[in-house]
Amino acid sequence: MSTEIKHYTVSIYTENNIGLLNRISAIFQRRHVNVESLNTSPSEIDGVSRFTIVVNITESQMKKIRGQIEKQVEVIKAYYHTEEEIIYQQSCIFKMRSNLLFDERQIQNIIKESNARIVTVNREFFVIEKSGRKEEIDLLHRELSVFGIMQFTRSGRIAVTKDEMKISTMLKALHY
Template sequence: MEKQLFTVSIYTENNIGLLNRISAIFQRRHINIESLNTSASEIEGVSRFTIVVSMTEEQIKKIIGQIDKQIEVIKAYYHRDEDTIYQESCLFKIKSDLLFEERQIQNIIKESNARIVTVNKEFFVIEKSGRREEIELLYRELSVFGIMQFTRSGRIAVTKDEMKISKMLQAFNQ
């Protein structure tokens, strides 16, 4: 079996130390986490971890089994890229004078469907949401002008198919 990217969705109680225990499951197997995001989920009082890893399907099945054994974990799932709709977001901070002196920067912003979030005398900030490849392309295009700061979020994803967990938890809460 060959490695591929998987998006892992973990529905949990919101408890201290859980992130550490979940990341240790990957660490013990020497698996690098490509992306990690935690947030509220569609279910009140339930948090959701979205983790991206590169591994074989056999490995991911074992990992999901280990994650599911954690007391605070309600349910863990894994998904292939073709089964999800996903995005990342990023922010670029660039010197303000370039915005007005370099027409090419304005074209890059427009063509990449990025947007200017703020502008002041010293710098301006661009926000871009999209696939990792789109963000990496924008980074390469802007880096020739000098990037003062850059940050990118982890992947956020929803599945194309319905997640059974919502019905399961609604029935449990009634």
């Protein structure tokens, strides 16, 4: 087992119960592991939620953490994957002053070149949305920062595996 620190994306299928997020984050906290990104959402299975968590740790640490996560009563199954095993994205939105859209021609070029899109415009501000890899979003943020960003927010990672996980088959057998 490698002692190399890697980015792991953890997918946790759970029942949707109050307090579970605190218990799962405590597992990482007790081991002094910083969570880089966290997203919770419904999964492909009715009534089952999915946590997607990104961490930078060794595989042996990851295996121990997965074991602790799976001991939680509400957790149905936990998986972890390397960057090469998944397809992933993040989303972000920027709020900018409206006059920039008309006064700074370069902003329109930045939006077009980054494959971002304008989702709303009014007299005071406009909002840009971008989905992509972290590096793409970081680049767009650097380019727009020069003009002054009023507000910015970024989602946690969302990911699917390249290989079939067969979680749906497993859950049907468990009557979910």
